[in-house]
Amino acid sequence: QVQLIESGGGLVQAGGSLRLSCPASGGTFSNYVMGWFRHAPGKNRESVAGIDWTGGRTYYAEFVKGRFTISRDNAKNTGYLQLNSLKPEDTAVYYCATSMYYSVYLTSADFRSWGQGTQVYVYS
Numbered sequence: 001q002v003q004l005i006e007s008g009g010g011l012v013q014a015g016g017s018l019r020l021s022c023p024a025s026g027g028t029f030s031n032y033v034m035g036w037f038r039h040a041p042g043k044n045r046e047s048v049a050g051i052d053w054t055g056g057r058t059y060y061a062e063f064v065k066g067r068f069t070i071s072r073d074n075a076k077n078t079g080y081l082q083l084n085s086l087k088p089e090d091t092a093v094y095y096c097a098t099s100m101y102y103s104v105y106l107t108s109a110d111f112r113s114w115g116q117g118t119q120v121y122v123y124s
Contacts, residue, residue: 009118
């Protein structure tokens with residue numbers, strides 16, 4: 001299993017942007033599907049986006065479509081999540097995770113390796 005460390009979170013005004021990074025180590029990153037999740041206080045953890053092994057297929061939660069973009073650079077063993085047009089309700093800890101499988105129906109239970117999370121706080 002790979003080790004993941006997210007970065008790029010921070011404090012941003014509504015309408016602003018952030019780019020989250022997720023470098024992987026200890027394994028072959030291209031062997032894994034990558035997903036991003038978020039967990040806000042008082043809410044359940046929710047899936048945000050996912051990307052297959054080569055970056056050819058992606059899926060997004062409805063609440064981020066058109067605003068967030070998931071990508072990966074296998075040569076750099078790194079995944080990314082570009083967050084644009086941020087809203088206060090996007091405030092959460094964001095996690096990247098890896099899975100051996102790709103499906104638009106993946107849940108958190110399908111992901112085995114997780115990072116420690118990076119905090120995103122959006123103020124109005």
